[in-house]
Amino acid sequence: MTRIGSPFDLSHLEDEWLEADGFGGFASGTAGMLRTRRYHALLLSATRAPGGRMVLVNGVEVWLEAHGQRFPLSMQRYGPDVIYPDLRGSLDSFDTVLWPTWRVRVDARTVAITEAFVSKATGATVLRWRLEGNGLGDLGVPVLKVRPLLSGRDYHALHHENPAFNFSAQISGDQSCVSWQPYGGLPVVGAATNGVYTHAPDWYRNFCYVREQERGLDYREDLATPGVFSFDIASGEAVMILSASSASSASGKSDTATSILIANDKTTAATHAAYLAQTEQQRRNALGSRLQRSADAYIVTRNEGRTMLAGFPWFTDWGRDTFIAMRGLLIASNRLDDAEAILLEWAGTLSEGMLPNRFPDYGDAPEYNSVDASLWFVVALHEYLATQHASAATRAHLQQAAEAILTGYTNGTRFNIAACADDGLLRCGVPGVQLTWMDAKVGDWVVTPRIGKPVEVQALWINALRIASAWNPQWQQPAERATLSFRQRFVDPATQALFDNVDVDHVPGTVDRAIRPNQVFAIGGLPFPLLEGAAARAVLGQVEAQLLTPLGLRSLAPSDPAYRGHYGGSPLERDGAYHQGTVWLWLIGPFVEAWLRVNGASAPNLAQARARFLAPLYAHLDCAGLDHLSEIADGDAPHTPAGTPFQAWSLGELLRVENLLARFERGGA
Incomplete structure (x- = not known):
């Protein structure tokens, strides 16, 4: 895992950390504590896993008080670009060895340590603070103060001061456990602590998110803070467990804050946080290597099954990305139960021989605008079945899904996708729709339309035919025919490398000579290479050189x-x-x-x-x-x-x- 400092290297100030909850929610931020994106938050929950993501607790304002002096332990960036308090000179180190951990120097003899992690067992975000050293003892007994900064918004949106925000709090008898519901219909936010809560509503205004500013988007936000927690940090570790009730109940996880509220015991939060930390550490250690621990973040729940998020912080589950990524994240990592669950979940979405390109975040109908997602499914299926993990019934079910894809593509389906009678290659595309992985679109402008017979689509098509021919001989002849046509039609006589597209815009004989990486799939990245010898060397040479x-x-x-x-x-x-x-x-x-x-x-x-x-x-x-x-x-x-x-x-x-x-x-x- 990553270690930064000591002394802290300021070039890493805006590097980002991620703690995922397995249901589409997550906590994230920067090594330097500054939120630089609208997506940075301590409690971001998926209300309809893995979609419906809501930012509930954006961050915290933290400081120590001792004998009338204030020592900040967090920093914020405000517009236009003001960092206050500025701890860049006091931040000793940051690491992710267990989970995000900061060391801030308070004085020559005292360091404050902050930890943050998400418990996969509960979906809660756990924050812990402790002191090392005794320099503050000369100033009296130190008290840790923490102000949660709340919004209650869609994770793509921003929040601004308004009279509708509900500051009211439900408070336990000893004031250590508190819950808020910023807006009606949103999850209830719980904070279980070993501190004491004082209700003191206020607004913190004009936070500045520089990554959003660079992306040409709105980048300023106001956050509400309902009150302050006080902790006797001289007596031991300070703890705050943040949870969202609706996300917990929807996922079947226990509502940590509510259970602690019922217990009404000041020792419960600290004890439970220690248990969650131990459980989470054991879980992470069992995952294996650094890469495999990171891979775990992308595997999430959808319905009663599993799916994979394409990325954080803004991607949902995309078909193409899922089937490409799962070969390494799951199959090569021996997470075969997860691989099977995901393949089965996606197989249930087949329509007219196609799998969705993505599931929208809000549960709308899936989008089928992809020619290659279904073919990548067949490739991932092939690698999974090769492990011999599947039962006979599962194998038959997945093979049936692959047959439905090949039959749909052979006969023709949406967006002019069909195997051509004259050469056996796969055509695809209509104006205004982006079907390949090069799928950028702005308004009505498709940046790389690639209508015709894109090179990597042919490599995928031929691989899918060859894969299916292993259990159904009817696909062997189409595979051989398409392979011969590929070798005849895609080699550029001028370079001996491959065209990026032929029959461009469905005009027979036209070619696209743009030098793109898609040709590499004819020789690598798929189970069956289409070229060997000098032809393969020509493709590799062009790709490597340019x-x-x-x-x-x-x-x-x-x-x-x-x-x-x-x-x-x-x-x-x-x-x-x-x-x-x-x-x-x-x-x-x-x-x-x-x-x-x-x-x-x-x-x-x-x-x-x-x-x-x-x-x-x-x-x-x-x-x-x-x-x-x-x-x-x-x-x-x-x-x-x-x-x-x-x-x-x-x-x-x-x-x-x-x-x-x-x-x-x-x-x-």
């Missing part, structure tokens, strides 16, 4: 006039660059597999692959989204990370390639 960066593959070659080397600015600017040169970290997986297939998996090549291609990703675990991998990075050096800092398929592909390398090192195929 697209490879330390963090992944560019989505377009810098030599292309449409290339955009920086991802940033307004939504229009960002979406215009998303697949026009921006680096995608997940693509390093198929590239490394292709590189080993072409160059051979000798011991020197395996060592070179680790040093050249994987080492930069491991270094990236210690910046941006700590212990995770970012979604994207700038195409231009220094390849600054961007997009979401916690991306499932980026981490999944690193795990998958690690598993692949380990098999080769053991002498396996």
Whole structure:
């Protein structure tokens, strides 16, 4: 896990941490305590798991009082860009070794330690504070003060001062357990503590979220604070357990705050927090490696089954991302029960041979605007079934789902998706709809429409046909025919690499020569390569020469006039660059597999692959989204990370390639 300091390296001030609850909710923030996004919060709950996410407790204002002096232990950023209190000189260190932990120097002899973690057992956020040293003893008995900062809003929105906010509190007899309901219909927020609550309503105004400002979005917010908790921290650890009642009841988890309110015992919160910490530490240790502990964040509940979030903080569950990511996050990590549950959950959403591209956050009808999500499902199914984990009934059910996909695609389905009679390749696309993974769209502008026969779609189609032919021979001939057509139609005579698209806009014979990473799937990233020998070397050579960066593959070659080397600015600017040169970290997986297939998996090549291609990703675990991998990075050096800092398929592909390398090192195929 990540360690920063001591002394604290200020270049890591805005690196981000994540604590997920397994139901779509999470806590997150920065190593430097400053909230930089609207999504940073201590209690963010999914009211309709994994959707309906609401920000309930955004943060806390924390300080020590001793003999009339005030020593701040938290800092905030206010507009236009004012940090107050400013603890940057007092922040000794931050680490995520167990969970987010800060050390703040109060004076020469005293350090205050703050811990924050989410308990998967309860869905609650646990905050703990303690002192090391005795410098404050000269100033009298120190008292810790904590003001919760509340909103009660959709996690995509912002909150502003208004008369409708309900400050009223339900308080236990000894004032240590309190609950609030900021707005009617929202979850009840509970705070169970070993302190004493004093009701003192107020507004903290004009918080500034710089990441939102950079993205061209609204970035200022007002938060309500209903009161102050006081703790006798000189006598021991101070504890606050935050929970949301509706999220707890909906998930079947115990309502921590309510149970402690009923107990009405000041020792209960501290005892329960210690139990939750012990239980959570044991759970995390049992997960295995650092990567596997991070992978656990993306696995969440949907209905009675399981699904996978594409990333944090803003993604929901996307089909394409799920089936790509699960190969590393679950199958390569031997989490086969979860893999089976997710495959079965998604198989139940089949419609006209298609699986959804994503589930909207608010429970609306799933969106089926993807040509490749269904094909990635077949690939993930293949890798899962190869483990021999599935029962005969499950195997038959999943194979039936794959057959429905291939039949639907063969006969034709939505968005002009169909196998062509003349060459057996898969066509797709209608104007105004983005169907491939290069799916940026702004209003009516589809940035990379790729209507026709995109190269990676053919690789997926042929792989799916070959996979199904193992149990149903009827798919063998279509697979052979499509493979022959692919080799005849996709090789660019000028470079011997591959076209990105043929029959562009469904015009026979037209080609797209844009140099993109999609061609790598013909030689890596899928179970069955379509090219070997000189043809494979030509593809790898072009990709390595023009697209490879330390963090992944560019989505377009810098030599292309449409290339955009920086991802940033307004939504229009960002979406215009998303697949026009921006680096995608997940693509390093198929590239490394292709590189080993072409160059051979000798011991020197395996060592070179680790040093050249994987080492930069491991270094990236210690910046941006700590212990995770970012979604994207700038195409231009220094390849600054961007997009979401916690991306499932980026981490999944690193795990998958690690598993692949380990098999080769053991002498396996």
